[in-house]
Amino acid sequence: MLLLIVAIAGLFTCLVLGVLGVSQYLDERAAVRASLRNLEGYDVQSVRATELQQDIGSRLGVPVARSLTAVGKRFTPTGYADQVMAKLTKAGRGRADDLDRFLAMRVVTIVLIPVVLLVSFLLPVSTRFQWCIAIFSVLLLVLGPDAVLNRKVAERQFEIQAQLPDVLDLLTISVEAGLGFEQALDKTVGALPGALAEEFGRMLGEVRAGSSRADALRAFEQRTGVSDVKSFVLAILQADTFGVSVGRVLRLQADEMRVRRRQLAQERAQKAPVKMLFPMVFCIFPALFVILLAPAALSYLEKT
DSSP: OOOHHHHHHHHHHHHHHHHHHHHHHHHHHHHHHHHHHHOOOOOOOOOOHHHSSSOOHHHHHHHHHHHHHHHHHHSSOOTTTHHHHHHHHTTOOHHHHHHHHHOOOHHHHHHHHHHHHHHHHHSSSSSHHHHHHHHHHHHHHHHHHHHHHHHHHHHHHHHHHHHHHHHHHHHHHHTTTOOOOHHHHHHHHHOOHHHHHHHHHHHHHHHHHHHOOOHHHHHHHHHHHOOOHHHHHHHHHHHHHHHHHHHHHHHHHHHHHHHHHHHHHHHHHHHHHHHHHHHHIIIIIIHHHHHHHEEEEEEEEHHO
16 A cells, blocks of 8 residues: 555656646746847856756756657657647647647656556556556546647637627728728727737738738638638638728628627527436436435335
8 A cells, every 4th residue: 555655646746747847948948038039138148157047947847848849759640740730829829839848748648658557557446447547547648638739729719709700890890980901900909809819910910021911811710720710711802802892891791700609609509408418317317316216215115
């Protein structure tokens, strides 16, 4: 029993230290990059002096994080890093540091599989229960990070889809009031914060940096991955191509997106009874049967 406790404590300590080291390393890399971009003049110090100024956690975590990231990039399947980067972009975390963090965490989860299996088979339970714990733990370590990332992507896409009708309404009012498309987008981004406003702001930044409106809109659609955004982008591109009034197109798109949002809400409402069926059958009904049938069963047993 003491060996089991020590093994579990060591596993938990290694996991916490690894996660803290990776997170601290990547956060400090982003902070250093931002500081160097904003700092106009600074005194160059020696590498040794700079390292000595860091805390012990950074000096230990940086080499570990670099090694884990390198291993993750080397042994991942072909195209996996690109797929993860695309998902991170759709989740609003499309920086290189976020990809390094994810790959490092994947290496940690894979390395922990033998340790988790060892701990599972040392538990003082039946063999069948040990196998159940081992299989569940392995599936959690292998599929957990991707499942969490997919969940974040779905949540952000749902947020964008829910905000799109309101943003289009304000955009339509601004364009019909006499503003240009870019100026109306600028006003909309400042008035309605959120995931969609962030993507519109990034699109405006690309246009101001010299990119064409068509390329910026296509990149905006690829970053979100939402079907309604794709329809909106295609409508704006067609309006620019054929010379149609942008205000009229925006009003039609706002009406259509509002109808789609209502339909989506009705669809989710119709799915609610089906999703509530399993908790009711396995959680509520057994307790209800115990409350209703237990007195009758006890009375029957007393009489017999």
